[in-house]
Amino acid sequence: MVHVGIGYDVHALVAGRRLVLGGVEIPHTHGLEGHSDADALLHAITDAVLGAVGEVDIGHLFPNTDERWRNAPSRIFVEEAARRARSRGGRIINIDATLIAERPKIYPHIQAMKEQIAGALGIPVAKVGIKATTNEQMGFVGRQEGIAAMAIAAVDLPEDPA
């Protein structure tokens, strides 16, 4: 039976941090603030997979009070979500996600992001959708104060025994 999950994340843009999105470092004047590498796209995808299989969210699995996750690559969060899906007999069917960022241009990095995400989840690249949009200069994203991401995951799970 197909279960879907949704994920959303946002991080502030600040000077003096690397910008990492979808597991790809992107040259930019600012980077995302956070305890880990603050990869909002991978965090949204992690929560989508966790949600599809009824798990607790990323903040409970990887609390930002835990020194183990300081500056951690968010790929490990995606890998753990996929591991938990598999441990329940689940098969990730596909992921779709949207990045909402005024700058920098995301499109040139999308293929590399898809490859990173597919690798972390253990699924084919063709099963990963990533789109990007601006916020038309409105709100915190439009003012380049932060970057947001949303994601959905479909996971085929065994039916519960009656």
Ligand code: MG
């Ligand atoms: Mg986050």
